[in-house]
Amino acid sequence: MDGWHKLSSSISNINFAQAGSKISKGFSSSVQATRERLGQVAQDDITELPHEYRHLEARVDALRTAHLLLL
Secondary structure, X not given: OHHHHHHHXXXXXXXXXXXXXXXXXXHXXXXXXXXXXXXXXXXXXXXXXXXHHHHHHHHHHHHHHHHHHHO
C-alpha cells in the first residue's frame, strides 16, 4: 500500500503542461529536420548551424588543407 501511495504522489508532481510542451517542441524539430533532409524546405527555411559549429568546421577544413599540403 505504501508503494501505491508513493507512486500516486510522484505522478501528481508531474507538470503535464511542461512535458507536453517539450514533446511538442521535440516533435516539431524532428519534422523540420526530416523535411530538410528530404529537400522539402525552401532555401530560406533551412535551419542554420550555431556559430560554434561553423567555427569548428572552418578549423577542420584548415587542418585538412594543411595535412594535404604536407602530403
